[in-house]
Amino acid sequence: MRDQLEGSRAIARAVAACRPEVISAYPISPQTHIVEALSDLVRTGELAPCEYLPVESEFAAMSAAIGASAAGARAYTATASQGLLYMAEALFNASGLGLPIVMTLANRALGAPINIWNDHSDSMSLRDSGWIQLYAESNQAAIDLHLQAFKLAEELSLPVMVCVDGYVLTHAVEPLELPAQEQVDGFLPRYEPRQVLDPDAPVTIGAMVGPEAFTEVRYLAHAKQMHALDLVPEIASEFAGAFGRPSGGLLRRYRTAEADTIVVALGSVLGTIADVVDELRDEGARIGALGITCFRPFPLEEIREALRHAERVVLVERAFAVGMGGIVGQNVRLALQGQPTVVYDVVAGLGGRAVTTRSLRRLFADVLEGRLEPNRLHFLDMDWKLVERELHRLQERRRSGPHAENILRDVGVIAGRSH
């Protein structure tokens, strides 16, 4: 059914249609509307049988999901930002144990400085936690990816994180196609666990494994993730057959045919990028975009193939590794090994800074006209004056003070001291 809906509420309805049996969550902006809506559906009995556990922390949320999943229930949780870090230890545990938990991550920046707005620092910081990571480029994709996530997780017995840009998607109201319950029931079978805590057939889950087999058990996790590279497209095509619209998959190409310049990005910024690509195409530029939907496992071969004919690749990244550079860029470079492709790393939209059509146009024009230096880290819309002033302060005196406060005073958000 097509309706004008808020992203969060729509995601909640999609998750509910997947009939989770246990939901344990701790509210945090911008995830709150999702779990609020789900708790409401449990309260009213629309989602039943389902136990909603309002736990005391994100660590407990993931821990309860671990217990529920091991006991054979379809388990779901959602979080963002600091909440994800707070459950970090349990994330590795869930994936190590091979429990098919599905989690929505409403992407938000990590502090310090504390910031509630959207970027990908949170999910990127835990990209190697053993979870499959899917990134939604729109709210429709977010809905569809959740349906596929449960199927994928349970096929593989691995947890899946569906990353949805906080506010930009979670709080946007737009026309969305919600799947009918019968459709979802036909697509997503009952959860048949590979391992379950059952008094009638007792098993030990979470045994200690020493050097004699630790490598082998870790390899199995890798093998399962590699298997996902086959399963993700299979499930996507099954989804398209069942629901009549393409969604999911490893990658999404946008006008990449005969493109000599390809912009690579994850998440909601792809919508704005597509608009700019259209404008530039109209002006004769051979530019396209590649969206990475599945970031873990990383589809190395598929990305190599998708970028094979590109002379220039521009990474637009919503996070970066301090002291290193672009994160997606490192991965994409691996896919381009041995190719003469010129790669540009551009960090954009950190902590909720809007990625605008105007800035993207300027950036792509700089790339197309050879004005941007390749192989070094660029920052879209950076206020270099502010940075230089603070760097100068650092040189000037020992007790230069806290960066955040200094910079806020420079931009006039807080008043200067009288002394």
Add this chain to the structure above:
Amino acid sequence: MFDTRIHGRGGQGVVTAAELLSVAAFREGRYALAFPTFGSERTGAPVTAFCRIGERPIRSREPIVEPDALIVQDPTLLQQVDVFGGVGTDAYVLINTGKSLDELGLAGYARRFEPGRIVTVPASELAREHLGRPLPNAALLGGFAALTGVVAVESVVEAIRRRFAGATAEGNVAAALAAAAAVHERGAVHA
């Protein structure tokens, strides 16, 4: 594409207004994307929300910097926030106030606009009268529909009824219709 930006304060239903406007457009079979920008503050803090309306699916998620229409839910923001940022002289502007543009100190600024594009309506008073509470958002949407013709007043009424129930719905509907009538009276009516 028709881009609307709404300025108000936390608690005034700014986000809801953008959502209602998008629902009104959706009911007319068009595409609409409504989204807010928040501070981390709560009640009383300046809030901005956006609504893009178009005839094709809307992909861009960037905030609206050059709006085709502006709704100002709280005139005290005029001194605090750059509400007119990016507003061209052919844009529509609807301000919630019982005062005249002259009293707001905007008479000179308003003269730069095409005639009938910048209008005031006492939406909070209308809401107090019809709804019993000074929540101006739904009333302003009625006025907005009358001013711009981007959506029909009837669609706004439908959107209000979809979102609210009972006396709240009817109070808001009455306020929206009254605001639409007030805008009509000012002669600022979309052809």
Add this chain to the structure above:
Amino acid sequence: MAHRPVKFFQVGSFAAGNRLLEEAERSVQSDRERANALTKGHRACQGCGEALGARYVLDAALRVTGGKLIAANATGCLEVFSTPYPESSWQLPWLHSLFGNAPAVASGIAAALRAKGRTDVRVIGQGATAARSTSASPACRGCSSAATTCSTSATTTRRT
């Protein structure tokens, strides 16, 4: 089972030996109906209080639940010595997750059982924060005081 004080005999021939004693003299270990939740062969130190404590608690819990019991264990000595790869001493369904989360894990298991209508099964979770200090504790050989904190603080999770 009638109340019987726990007795620790040194019989020199494993616990079965004291089944030759008079009924009143026998230890709990020799009880023919003992559930043996944590069975022999694990790697606890001789005289480990935690192993005994855990087994008594779990045997009693198994008895009252008619064997319908699931255990959630915190990281610590008990988890380590009871599951040396590729063996397990646990005769009941058992899950070990992390140092500090056994109660939350147990809550999750209980919620799953409720959702599935398995009202006959109960969950036992280990006191968690105590396990963190225990595992880091240098106490080991024959120590009972450090280790029992873990298992004797075990709590059953409410079932509705």
